[in-house]
Amino acid sequence: MITATSPLVPDLITLDQALELDSAQNLALHRRHLNPRIAALFEIIGAETPLTRAEGCHVWDARGVRYLDFLSGFAALNLGHNHPAIDGALERTRDCCNLVEGLSPAAAALAHNLAVLSPGRGLDRVFFANSGAEAIDASLKLARAATGRSRIVACERGFHGRTMAALSINSTRAFREKFEPLVPHTSFVPYGDADALEQALKQRDVAGFVVEPVQGEAGMVVPPPGYLRQARALCSRYGSLLIADEVQTGLGRTGRLFAVEHDDIVPDALVLGKALGGGVMPISAVLTSEEHWKAAHGGTPRSPFQTPTFGGNTRACVAALATLEVLLQGGLIPHAAGLGELLLTRLRELQAKHPLMAEVSGRGLMAGIRFAAPAGGVISSMTGGVLQRLSHDFIAGLFVLELRQTHRILTLSTLNDPTVLRAQPPLVCTHGHVEEFVRALDQTLTEFRDSLSAGLLKHWHLLVRALTV
Ligand code: PLP
Numbered sequence: 001m002i003t004a005t006s007p008l009v010p011d012l013i014t015l016d017q018a019l020e021l022d023s024a025q026n027l028a029l030h031r032r033h034l035n036p037r038i039a040a041l042f043e044i045i046g047a048e049t050p051l052t053r054a055e056g057c058h059v060w061d062a063r064g065v066r067y068l069d070f071l072s073g074f075a076a077l078n079l080g081h082n083h084p085a086i087d088g089a090l091e092r093t094r095d096c097c098n099l100v101e102g103l104s105p106a107a108a109a110l111a112h113n114l115a116v117l118s119p120g121r122g123l124d125r126v127f128f129a130n131s132g133a134e135a136i137d138a139s140l141k142l143a144r145a146a147t148g149r150s151r152i153v154a155c156e157r158g159f160h161g162r163t164m165a166a167l168s169i170n171s172t173r174a175f176r177e178k179f180e181p182l183v184p185h186t187s188f189v190p191y192g193d194a195d196a197l198e199q200a201l202k203q204r205d206v207a208g209f210v211v212e213p214v215q216g217e218a219g220m221v222v223p224p225p226g227y228l229r230q231a232r233a234l235c236s237r238y239g240s241l242l243i244a245d246e247v248q249t250g251l252g253r254t255g256r257l258f259a260v261e262h263d264d265i266v267p268d269a270l271v272l273g274k275a276l277g278g279g280v281m282p283i284s285a286v287l288t289s290e291e292h293w294k295a296a297h298g299g300t301p302r303s304p305f306q307t308p309t310f311g312g313n314t315r316a317c318v319a320a321l322a323t324l325e326v327l328l329q330g331g332l333i334p335h336a337a338g339l340g341e342l343l344l345t346r347l348r349e350l351q352a353k354h355p356l357m358a359e360v361s362g363r364g365l366m367a368g369i370r371f372a373a374p375a376g377g378v379i380s381s382m383t384g385g386v387l388q389r390l391s392h393d394f395i396a397g398l399f400v401l402e403l404r405q406t407h408r409i410l411t412l413s414t415l416n417d418p419t420v421l422r423a424q425p426p427l428v429c430t431h432g433h434v435e436e437f438v439r440a441l442d443q444t445l446t447e448f449r450d451s452l453s454a455g456l457l458k459h460w461h462l463l464v465r466a467l468t469v
Contacts, residue, residue, distance in 0.1 A: 023049045023062065045401055054081030057429045059410070067404070070411040070425045070437055075216065075248045075366065078275035078336075079326055080426035086278035089322035090315060098314045106317035113324055118287050119258055120266040125293035127286045127305070128312035132247035132273030133161020135284035136210070138306045139269045140165050140183075142288060143208030143241040145305075146268075146295040150184075153200045153240075154210045155191040157416045159217030160245055169210055172416050191215055192223040194230040201238040208241040208269070209234075213259035216248040219420035220361045220368030228263040241268035241292065247284070248366070251275040252327050252427050255337030255364035262363070268292055278323040283316035327427075336427035339434055340364035343423060346438040354445040356395075367423040368414060369441070371395040396421040399444055407440035 013021075021029070027048050030039035042048050051067070053060040057080050060066050072078065079086065096106075107128065115124035127142075129135045140152055154160070154169035161167070167175060168182035176182060189196040191211075200206060211231060215221040235242040244267035249259035251272065256262055258270065269292065273284035296305050310316070327333060344360060344367055351357040358372035373392045396413035399421050403409040414420045425433055 021050075026050050046405065056080040056082075057426050057433055066408060068409045068425075068433060068436060070403075070409055070423055072424050072426050073279060074274070075253055075424055076274040076277075077279040078251055078253060078427045079278055079323060079332075080428040081279065083278060083326060083428075085326050086280055086319050086322050089278075089318050090280070093315050093318045096314050096318075099310070100314065104312060104314055104317065106314045106321065107312035110312075110317040110320050110324075113321065114272075114285060114287055117257060117324070118266075118270065119260055122266045123270055123287035123289055125288050125290055127288070127293075128317070129284045129286070129306065129308050130282045130310050130316075131161065131163075132245075132271070132284050133163040133166040134306075134308065135247070135271045135273055135286050136160045136169075136245060137163055137165040139210070139243045139245075139271050139286050139288075140169075140208060141305065142269055142286065142292055142296045143243060146241060146292040147207045147239060149205050149207040149240075151203075151206045152183075152186045152208055152210065153197070153206050154186065154188055155212070155215065156188045157191060157218035157221075158210070158212055158215055158245070159416055160210060160212075161247075170416075191218065191221060192227050194227055194234065197231060198234050198238075201234050201240055204238050206238065206240040208243045210243040210245055212245045213249050213262070214254060214363050214366055216366065217415035217417075219370055219414045219417035220363075220366055220422065222361055222363050226263075228260065228265055232263075232265040232267070235268070243267060243269045243271065245271050247271055247273040249363075251323070252333040252336050253364055253366050253424075255333065255340050257327065257333060259363070276320045276323060277316055278319040278326075281316040281319035282310075283320050285320075332427055336365050339425075339427075339429060339431065340367070342431065343367050343434050343438070346434065347423070347441075350438065350442055350445065354442075354449065356445055356448065362423075365423075365425055365427055365429070368420040369396075369399075369423065370417075370420045371399075393418050395419055398448065399441070402444045402447075403440055407436075407443070409437055409440055 027039055027043060049061040049063055051059045052062045057069055058066050059069055059081060111126035114126050127138055129138055144150055152169060156171045160169050165183045167179060168186045170176060171188045187200060189200050209231060213228060232242055244260050246258055260267060268288060270287045276285060277283040344362060347360040347367060347369060351360050356372055357369055359370040361368045396419055400412055403411060411422055414422055423437060
């Protein structure tokens, strides 16, 4: 137990104590007050030692063990951990008013820069929020207000966050079912299918079509060539707003500042989040045109639109201004594009050698490795196929374990497709980091080659315990 030394209230943990909690104390608090299942899972896989230090592409746990980060905070750490330019910028705001009544210069400058950088310089009205999901909610309201229509169309298996409205455009049952009924008048079309999109839009009752230029949580899925251009044309033809969710793809992740630049389209709304705050400040933004913005705001100072308390706060905007500078200076985005090519090429070379890798997908430093269903063999004959099915769902998990425990590399599977392992390092990673990841994956694939039996047996006790927590 933690000895209470707080002079304020008995039992209160002081800040000094909080910064010095050991693994057992931390685990006990997570069990008691946060999510006990997550705490148990981390303990089972031997990952209960907190990660306490971070720099660039690496993090260290409290014992001093170093890990290479190939998860990047789910693409929030495009600049890596604790980038000195972001820390330096925030240091300069120490004496600023963070939440000013009135006109914040930092928000003004950031809105200006985002407008200048926006695709085709066409999106010069900006709305700030704090999370990706909150900005997605705002973009749906924008679409409804701008069109006077109610229906929202999104793509199957897409991910846009977990607030009520963002969840309403997530087709994955497991995420939705406990919270229904969700926001009405939403429907889904298969990603990449322009005919299905046209069918959905041609009733002319759709306010907005929300699409990720690369579907991250569906397994790093790149749409067929020309799809986004067709979507742009269809939305214009039928009077619906095209909303590009670039919360994950934006800010250099795919090798361009915005992923829609690969298709040279200008959406009606572009949603940013995650990496915008340099990996340290929560900030998200919706970029749109004057015309749509006016419709949502109603042209009055007392806007009916969203006005979150921390939206556009000085520190978050300063972190975002510094983030844009780092991204644009020194060729970081072309660097990421080059390393993305290398990563995908190396992964495809591995695929040719390992039948367990069914598919390699992605763009830039946003790559997915989809595993094949394990072949029959031992597993199937032992269990009549049940384990085989289960093991397909857990296959990426086995690789996550092995990469973490043996190779000290951090990653996870994608949220809407657990059979896909993500390879999403910070953009500041090097050629050497990419090769290190590929080598570790190659070794793991070689070890697990025989229909995964080896991997399942190796981690069997962990999987069984993880399934029963
Ligand atoms: N949109 C996309 C494409 C995402 O990947 C995510 C989060 O993973 C979100 C929206 C939601 O962002 P947040 O978790 O900041 O609410």
